[in-house]
Amino acid sequence: MSKQLRKLTIFDSQEQTKRPFEPQEPGKVKMYVCGVTVYDLTHIGHARVFVFFDVVQRFLRHLGYDVNFVRNHTDVDDKILKRAAEQGVDPLELASQFIEELDKDMGALGCQRPTAEPKVSDHIDDIIAMNEKLLAKGFAYEVDGDVYYRVRKFDDYGKLSHRKLEDMEAGRSGRVEETEKKEHPFDFALWKRSKEDEIGWDSPWGKGRPGWHIECSVMSTHYLGDTLDIHGGGRDLIFPHHENEIAQSEAATGTSPFARYWMHVGMVNVAEKNDDGEAIVRKMSKSLGNFWTTRDVLQGYHPEAIRYFMHTTLYRNPITYAMDNLEEATRRVTYLYTALQRADETLAQIGHDAADNPPAGKKLVGGVKELVEGFMDRFDEAMADDFNTPKGLALIGELAKTINETTQSSDDATSVVAWGLYRMRQLLVEAGGVLGILERDPGEALAELRDLRLKAMDLDEAAIDEKVAARDQARADKDWERADALRDELADLGVEIMDSPEGTTWRFK
RNA sequence: GGCGGCGUAGCCAAGUGGUAAGGCAAGGGCCUGCAAAGCCUUGAUUCACCGGUUCGAAUCCGGUCGCCGCCUCCA
CATH class of the missing domain: 3.40.50.620 (HUPs)
Structure with a gap:
């Protein structure tokens, strides 16, 4: 059954x-x-x-x-x-x-x-x-050690x-194999005779190898x-x-x-310029030489950002490989992990370890209730419609947004809020898991994302930390001019400063 | 020449008959020493163009234009 x-x-x-x-x-x-x-x-x-x-x-x-x-x-x-x-x-x-x-x-x-x-x-x-x-x-039919498929025989x-x-x-x-051996131009090789020095296997038709x-x-x-x-x-x-x-x-x-x-x-596809300098898109392929190896892309972008990028378009449609798109995906993955981290922090503050110490109460209210109840059902429904990953990502984004909303206004850290956060966090990871994203610990993932940028921009984390610390000192001295100058310097490196009651953090723009 | 696909806001992108998801960018607001992040908010009377079917079309039909893929290397 x-x-x-x-x-x-x-x-x-x-x-x-x-x-x-x-x-x-x-x-x-x-x-x-x-x-x-x-x-x-x-x-x-x-x-x-x-x-x-x-x-x-x-x-x-x-x-x-x-x-x-x-x-x-x-x-x-x-x-x-x-x-x-x-x-x-x-x-x-x-x-x-x-x-x-x-x-x-x-x-x-x-x-x-x-x-x-x-x-x-x-x-x-x-x-x-x-x-x-x-x-x-x-x-x-066999001809001279080759075996061909007789295309006309198959209705x-x-x-x-x-x-x-x-x-x-x-x-x-321009690629049809010219051969008089074949009965029909579209007949194709099932078995190819090996040349003297080529690899091959013994067969009833002599030494050879399989066709494609x-x-x-x-x-x-x-x-x-x-x-x-x-x-x-x-x-x-x-x-x-x-x-x-x-x-x-x-x-x-x-x-x-x-x-x-x-x-x-x-x-x-790859965005390129043609001979007239016009912007065009062309299929990425080995023979055109316009390809990026998976390895190269992994050097510059987080694996989950690459997956996110792929999920933004329906699988059947062409997708354009472009730095802008990968960077946007990187920002979104960062956003999702940041939300996850916020949920964890808020839960920890009110005494709940998200992983194995679920809050009590199990009550949901307002927008959180609306979002959480039936969420996986909506997510599954989206995915069940020919694997609509863009729609799935949109739903995942709602969870992150609502987590941010909740943590921002969590002065009333009641058990109701805690349970909602716990559930949203859980759903984010569950839905992400279907897409192969959000599979890491948030802190770990955010560190990976940061390290990739440091490496790509050839920057030293300690030097950034130093500048951030210097700015903190300037702020403590209420030397706003110096603090802002340091922030500008960091901004030139692509570093964003985020002040909060708990201290200053930074990340890449 | 044949087969197939695509054309939706500045950009990316869902939606295939019931009155346009989501993201990025942009403007406004909350917050902030100022910012950033985060949140709230504004934005397509309209879906390449023309015609038709329908009470009703981005969605169906016909035509036009543009782009892309395949026609024995291809993921």
Whole structure:
């Protein structure tokens, strides 16, 4: 007996509309997401996909679903071979090194691990088996050690990307592989014969390696069965990658659909200038060379600020990577943690440790009552509407604002106020947890945020503290001129001074 | 040429038939030695443009303009 779980709607990019989400087995979700080809560090576009599906996983679990999440590493690929040859290293070594780097970066971003993270090189036998199945069924043909998928044999070819073979202009992108071996220009390689000095595995067609798309068909069905509930990836994978996965999987298993819901994450764009000096936005990509690695971005911005930034836009829409946006996100995360810290301080003042010493009373009044009651229900409802993170953030912001309001007017630190604060704090952390933010101790997070700025601006904390102390002295002497001059100096460094009855604190603007 | 998406206040961004969330910036206020932070408050008669359907449209339909993505490297 499974309990009644909240209904959610998911925008399915095959149907191109939002649909109620109904997994095959009630309460259980089988999700497969395409990872990356590991020949270099990840960039922030990859990170967006990882962070988004991390939120999908977190939210589904939060609702009570049993989530089986598989995300692959493509560790056998032409690009890896090329890079390895350039560096004179073993391709699988190179790939495994970049898997490690990827784990570091995505871990730093707070992404929880999928249930399984299989690699192509561990599934060569399964890939060969699927090739044989496709050959036996006539969906594939072998030419000279290569195996190709016979696109015209699969009637539904194009159903995901909504295009017909005859409508597509082969070569429009300038990348169609010219080969007389193929029966049709859109036939694609399932298995590629290895050249003499290349890595390869023995197969019925000689030494070779898998083509690009087959690995996902093989690994997804291997771990999750013939029909996935959710299949995800970047929007740019719709064609040909996902289209080809459908063709391979449905032909091989004889089961349709291969995936019940297709979810595609929008591209990360970069603001640039074109040759005429006009401002334009373009997709971030390796080949255009206009990418920021996840690692670089993590050098300058807090992981939760990066996540917050990503959550400000719906996952399906493109998002522009820009310093202004990251800085705004940083300010918001700082604001949220500051509110959390204020709640803790106020609770401590009136004798309650927020974590394990909840206040008594459990009464709520006024705006706090209105906000707290049913809050998670509203938050879940927002998120259940195709993972509307901007709406989720707006709700989270209300909690922080009300905490600030309450702490500011908490002269009457009654148990009613205390319980409200306690609840708001709790909800902030709970809702934040779904988005993978507000997972740190407030003091720790604020210190991290400060350290990042100190490092970015090459500033010394002690020097700032010294100036602040000097200004405090000047204020004590009522030497307002000197105090203001010191504050101006600090302001030039981007440091804001905040005086309060408890003393002076500072932070970066 | 084909397929798809987008165009909402100075900026970012939700909202897909019932009369425009949220954030940043800006103005005013409370607080403050002055500030900052925080809080309160003001701001789109209007959703690229034109036409249509409807009691009612940012939301649906048709057309125009502009931008972006994909058409076998792509997350």
